[in-house]
Amino acid sequence: MTKEEVLNKICDMVAEQFSVDRDKVNGNLNFQNDLDADSIDFVEFVLALENEFGAEISDEAAENIQTINEAADFVVSHSDNK
Structure with missing residues (x-):
């Protein structure tokens, strides 16, 4: 997978898991500061x-x-799907 494909998939996952509008999810979002993710999240x-x-x-x-x-x-450099 290309980085763009991985990034798009991760953005989809973030939108779903953190209940954020997909249009507002981009690569620059910080999990803790922008998504208010606690350690369990x-x-x-x-x-x-x-x-x-x-x-x-x-x-x-x-x-x-x-x-x-x-x-x-990280995923691009460590994935089985290279």
């Missing part, structure tokens, strides 16, 4: 990413993912 989202893309995301790696773009970059 974020862990659930990381698990959804792992299931969707086949990318194993360690706790340490997850701590470094703050934006949707960073999530897409």
Whole structure:
């Protein structure tokens, strides 16, 4: 998958999981600051990413993912769907 395809899929997932209008979701959104994701919300989202893309995301790696773009970059570089 291309980064654009991954980013679009992640934006769809964010819109659904965080109940945000899809038109307002973009790669620059910060999970904590813009989406008000608490730690449980974020862990659930990381698990959804792992299931969707086949990318194993360690706790340490997850701590470094703050934006949707960073999530897409991680998935592209660590996914089974390269």
